[in-house]
Amino acid sequence: MSNRPLSVAVIGAGPAGIYASDILSKSELDVQIDLFEALPAPYGLVRYGVAPDHPRIKQIITALYRILQRGDIRLLANVKVGEDITVEDLHEHYDAIILATGADRDRPLNIPGIDLPQSYGAADFVYWYDGHPDYPRTWPLEAKEIAVLGVGNVALDVARVLSKHPQDILVTEIPANVYAGLLDNPVTDVHVFGRRGPAQVKFSPLELRELGHVPDVDVIVYEEDFDFDEGSQAAIKNSNQTKQVVKTLTNYAMKDPEEQTASRRIHIHMFHSPSEILADENGNVRAIRTERTKLDGNGGVVGTGEFVDTPVQAVYRAVGYFSSPIEGLPFDNQRGVIPSQQGRVTDLEGNVLPGVYATGWIRRGPVGLIGSTKSDAAETISKLVEDAQAGRLHATTDAVGHEAMIKLLEERGIPYTTWQGWELLDAYERKLGEDYGQLPDGKGMRERVKVVSRKAMTAISRQEEIPADLIGQDGE
Template identity: 85%
Template sequence: MSARPLHVAVIGAGPAGIYAADILSKSELDVRIDLFERLPAPYGLVRYGVAPDHPRIKQIITALYRILQRGDIQLIANVEVGKDITVPELQERYDAIILATGSDRDAPLNIPGVDLPQSFGAADFVAWYDGHPDYPRTWPLEAKEIAVLGVGNVALDVARVLAKHPEDILTTEVPANVYEGLKHSPVTDVHVFGRRGPAQVKFTPLELRELGEVPDVDVIVYEEDFDYDEGSQAAIKASNQTKMVVKTLTNYAMVPPEEHTASRRIHIHMFHSPAEILADENGNVRALKTERTELDGTGNVKGTGEFVETPVQAVYRAIGYFSSPVEGLPFDNKRGVIPSVFGRVTDEKGNVMNGLYATGWVRRGPVGLIGSTKSDAAETISKLVEDAQAGRLAATTDQVGHQATLDLLDSRGTKYTTWHGWELLDAYERKLGEEFGELPEGRGMRERVKVVSRKAMTAISRGEEVPEDLIGADGE
């Protein structure tokens, strides 16, 4: 091995990238790590993929903050790999590259009507209400009745944000433009649809229980949607989490109809497989057509041939996330991942590409929580360490590492930001929260208000003056 330190670029400053960088920094290697992020702010889906009214999940940011605050991992943000700097240019300057770009798109759903104007991907909606700088500032919230397809936590988040009275979300970091949009929504009913039964839904017990605590929102579950086969019973017996989810759904179903007095309702429908999104004569969404399903004995379902139409004026697809390709690297379009073997990236023929690694959702797909992300990162880093110790890693030029990369970005006029820049932006958002003042009805203070405009985020992070019209709802 060379006498100089190993230089490694990690692409993506979400949990997967930060945990990989942290594990690598604590390995036996003498290593220098640069963490690249295409947005001006770190933390990935923890900042831009978690509903703002979930402060406990947001606490993950505290752990990630402590890792980056140490200073041994250098953040280079507002830099998109494949656009501002290419993979070959990184390979010239780094001995190894770890891809941790996550999953940022909606998984496809191929049913008739999916392209109607009021059919939305949940990932896009989540990005909007989380103030993602690359998404529009407005959202068409015009439907009274809405369908949400999917029975995971993202579906619950979408349903809750749509149904919740906006005053009850104001204690969070929700951007001003999002609050204004939600305030004018005419929604009364949100219908959540899942193909299978109560023993197969992917909600976590806590998220499902908290749904029943939203002020002036009733949760309605239907008795006819309960059925259990041998596979379902085995799933309940094997998992306390499944047992708690089934119990919570049962409790919702036992509430008498006369006790449903709230002005807004979330309906959870099980054993409904989306078949078609129906349009009216003007080409707008008028209903969701679903096929009733039944258990087949294994916990899976089959169609019954019975179809149901539920009147809705908008449909949100929350059936899973999908990764985006990185220019210059192989991509499995069917699975939505960068192909790899134990974290080592492979080409189209399955051959290992030296010095390239993947971790997190872009490696294994959008499954698992933080624990899975940590173990995934540990496996990937173990392979990188193994390759480094075997002498298989080397940059392709002598101009390696952090300063060589910044010199290249400076020569192109790239407005990259740093960890110090994030601390400036973090403080700015907290100050906006303080300036908002006391909330009505004893709701307390706001912790922060997100800056939404990329130009404003970049200017604040670089210590530049920010035009007032860039702060708030208008964006770019």
């Protein structure tokens, strides 16, 4: 190994994988990096997990684009680890593996009625409106009153997309099938429920303020949902973000009800812990039952025994994301993570697995934003560098690195795509936006329209003919 660069496979081309690759590429090691992605497009949850009208999405994608555009980190997309290639294949052809697959599904919520037909995971809905290629093209938008369980940014995204008039989201990159689905949305009221108080909610101040600028949508917050104990006061004092969130919620609560005349409303209910989803005689959702809670003196809450039923016809749970296991690697089913120590992957007994590392949400769970992801990646890479310098990293064969992996993918007939392929797809989507023309009411032009079909995305990226049955669908 001393006569060649260290060869590293990074699995997952979202922020965690891209930042880890960037930090590794700038380390003191002589290294070659292949960045694997299961989808034909990079950026992970920034492309497929954030609402398209999210105010910071373009800034994040621009930063990630600049890293990959350099060309020293080689993207191999449309390759599923655990299916197209195995962890054993990676051990054979790379000296080290970094897992950065993120969290891709909804955390379970175990309450009665959660399995009713109109009870949905927020992640599935997000994947629909973000045009994820592996999810259905249609979504049942039939409810006038909707409950969203959770008080993080995903809950805000879901509430905003459900309540926003479709013409006001058309300026974004939403696919044609999503716009068509939202046109028929009959919603009037979206109720967001959190079990704790205003000093404990996880909304970002910017996203919470943006909610108040959605055209023809009123944000309603209830005065009786404000209470602060010593723990709450300490949180407000010690965190500028908490202080801003509480101020924004207070401003919403002080609005004159007579001025709230919009055709759609988002209600934010605090101190409501979801306890049951109630069904009608036909087995469909008719209400959400919540238990009123109160502060326990430390910023936590306890139940009061008082229950409230709110009429709704659909429920979306946004109580957090959960990672998926990877065939051939240990997985902690309770925490939803791959077990690790400071970034080094371990088995379930805590023994370090040589040459395998984890970073991002697959390592620590779905907490923290971009800053946490960068610091997480830095720690993981420091351990990899330490192990490499100690001579502990070795592939199991002599056929190591990029060319060996390309040969393997081609032998198996895997239609992998590359960074050059992504730039072709990126240009294609931008052209679709340009071809859309001027938006109604002088709202400008569309920057892009997403291609949704995996087959079409792959064909465009590989400069192959788009299958005839896909032409004309969803922008393809």
